Amino acid sequence: EKPEFSFRQTLHMRRNFIGKSCKLHFEAAPLKISRASRQYLYDDTGQEYLDCINNTSHVGHCHPHVVGAGQEQMAKLCCSSGFLNEQASLYAKHLVSTLPESLCVCFFLSSGSEANDLALRLAASFTKKKDVLCFDGAYHGNLATLVEISPIRYKRLGTAHQQKEWVHIAPTPNTFRGKFDASSENPGLLYANETIKVIEKAHRNGREIGAFISEHVISASGMVVPPENYFSIIYRYVREQGGICIADEVQCGLGRCGEQYWGFQLHNVVPDIVTIGKPIGNGYPLAAVITTKEIADSLGDFSSTFGGNPVACAVGRAVLEVIDNEKLVSSAKNVGKCLKDGFKAIQHKHPMMGDVRGVGMLIGVELVMDKESMKPAKEAAEILTYKMKERKIILGFEGKDKNVIVLSPPLCFTTDNARSVVQNFSEVLTNIETEAASVGLTSLDNVGSNNSDNVTIDVITDQPTISIHAFSDEDDEEDEESAAKRARYEEVD
Numbered sequence: 001e002k003p004e005f006s007f008r009q010t011l012h013m014r015r016n017f018i019g020k021s022c023k024l025h026f027e028a029a030p031l032k033i034s035r036a037s038r039q040y041l042y043d044d045t046g047q048e049y050l051d052c053i054n055n056t057s058h059v060g061h062c063h064p065h066v067v068g069a070g071q072e073q074m075a076k077l078c079c080s081s082g083f084l085n086e087q088a089s090l091y092a093k094h095l096v097s098t099l100p101e102s103l104c105v106c107f108f109l110s111s112g113s114e115a116n117d118l119a120l121r122l123a124a125s126f127t128k129k130k131d132v133l134c135f136d137g138a139y140h141g142n143l144a145t146l147v148e149i150s151p152i153r154y155k156r157l158g159t160a161h162q163q164k165e166w167v168h169i170a171p172t173p174n175t176f177r178g179k180f181d182a183s184s185e186n187p188g189l190l191y192a193n194e195t196i197k198v199i200e201k202a203h204r205n206g207r208e209i210g211a212f213i214s215e216h217v218i219s220a221s222g223m224v225v226p227p228e229n230y231f232s233i234i235y236r237y238v239r240e241q242g243g244i245c246i247a248d249e250v251q252c253g254l255g256r257c258g259e260q261y262w263g264f265q266l267h268n269v270v271p272d273i274v275t276i277g278k279p280i281g282n283g284y285p286l287a288a289v290i291t292t293k294e295i296a297d298s299l300g301d302f303s304s305t306f307g308g309n310p311v312a313c314a315v316g317r318a319v320l321e322v323i324d325n326e327k328l329v330s331s332a333k334n335v336g337k338c339l340k341d342g343f344k345a346i347q348h349k350h351p352m353m354g355d356v357r358g359v360g361m362l363i364g365v366e367l368v369m370d371k372e373s374m375k376p377a378k379e380a381a382e383i384l385t386y387k388m389k390e391r392k393i394i395l396g397f398e399g400k401d402k403n404v405i406v407l408s409p410p411l412c413f414t415t416d417n418a419r420s421v422v423q424n425f426s427e428v429l430t431n432i433e434t435e436a437a438s439v440g441l442t443s444l445d446n447v448g449s450n451n452s453d454n455v456t457i458d459v460i461t462d463q464p465t466i467s468i469h470a471f472s473d474e475d476d477e478e479d480e481e482s483a484a485k486r487a488r489y490e491e492v493d
């Protein structure tokens with residue numbers, strides 16, 4: 001089926017009408033994805049790509065059971081959330097059944113950011129303390145309050161951002177890159193002591209922590225799994241001081257970590273508030289806060305027009321059904337293990353593979369210039385994702401230095417997919433390592449989306465052997481019909 005607007009027209013409109021700060025994947029050579037199914041994306045020419053990053057499409061892109069449930073409810077009733085609604089009641093009941101007993105009251109919203117913002121409000125209304133403790137490698141969302149507790153994001157922007165007095169920042173307990181490594185005796189305790197020092201400093205300054213918010217696999221830092229004991233010590237300490245603990249499960253929840261439904265269960269702790277988003281609607285905007293009755297009742301008033309609408313809840317219910325019917329939690333464990341073991345098995349032959357980590361289907365591979373200096377291989381990570389894209393495999397890169405290759409695919413990902421990713425990754429990284437050893441790597445920074453006249457971009461200095469074909473206006477020959485459409489659109493321009 002021919003798309004109504006060509007790649008060129010779509011990109012042209014985007015550049016004109018959508019904020020420059022809204023980044024595209026593969027900014028230098030973006031993809032126009034026209035449809036998707038299971039763990040595969042299809043571009044406007046019908047080319048298939050293996051999707052290793054869309055954790056939002058948790059049970060698989062356009063899963064028929066989820067699509068059917070949404071369509072059916074959409075045709076019956078889709079209104080704002082003020083009426084008694086069977087879908088919301090049933091969904092809340094099912095969701096609560098997946099959590100520890102104390103977490104028994106739901107609030108529905110439409111994004112992870114809204115959920116985290118409400119969690120902070122609930123914490124403040126319950127504890128009567130506004131201050132928040134977070135990790136320096138955290139990202140919790142795009143609302144004004146959440147940007148303040150997402151240091152990794154605002155630090156990267158390089159703005160003259162001042163840390164707010166109500167925010168207290170603890171070091172990310174990262175045993176690959178950080179003050180304490182995995183060979184330290186009890187790194188969990190050592191990192192917990194560092195966090196306690198941050199809390200004590202806050203006290204000395206007359207501040208009191210109302211909430212500790214964290215992911216339990218820190219995705220924004222490149223799938224960092226905090227060491228054993230860390231969370232149990234900090235949860236206890238924060239609570240002794242009159243604060244509560246919030247688990248941001250937006251990325252790592254709903255079975256993604258394998259074995260259990262929730263990331264915090266890896267660490268044997270029970271939070272006071274859990275926030276979920278991304279995967280729970282399989283792409284449909286849906287998020288939730290789940291907390292104890294006491295905390296929920298402390299909030300005077302709350303309403304969200306779209307949160308908990310019948311279509312969202314019907315979709316959410318269908319997602320939970322698919323997870324159970326298709327045994328996706330154990331699949332996350334088994335296929336995730338195959339993926340991680342595959343990367344571990346090739347690590348020794350790659351000087352740039354510094355660390356392989358993660359759990360279930362949340363995997364990070366940290367690239368370094370060499371294993372001694374451990375200097376982050378930032379350019380290599382970006383180049384690798386472009387070269388993998390040429391092989392029709394979509395990967396992401398994350399972390400403070402953007403040098404961690406991350407994988408968080410739909411849970412229908414197979415062991416064959418995992419093997420193919422590892423094989424291709426190894427071949428591509430070998431080429432990059434050879435080039436890095438002989439001539440060094442430069443960055444792709446000059447290949448921004450506003451640079452439309454680049455054709456072939458050389459990313460290696462001197463000897464341009466690795467090159468990336470970036471999008472150019474010449475690439476896309478226009479037929480008469482699309483030229484006419486574009487002329488029509490440009491009149492509006």
Ligand code: PMP
Nearest residue numbers: 111112113139140141250251277
């Ligand atoms: N928390 C975490 C851990 C996230 O990764 C994100 C989104 N990347 C959010 C919160 C915010 O979710 P949303 O984009 O749906 O607002």
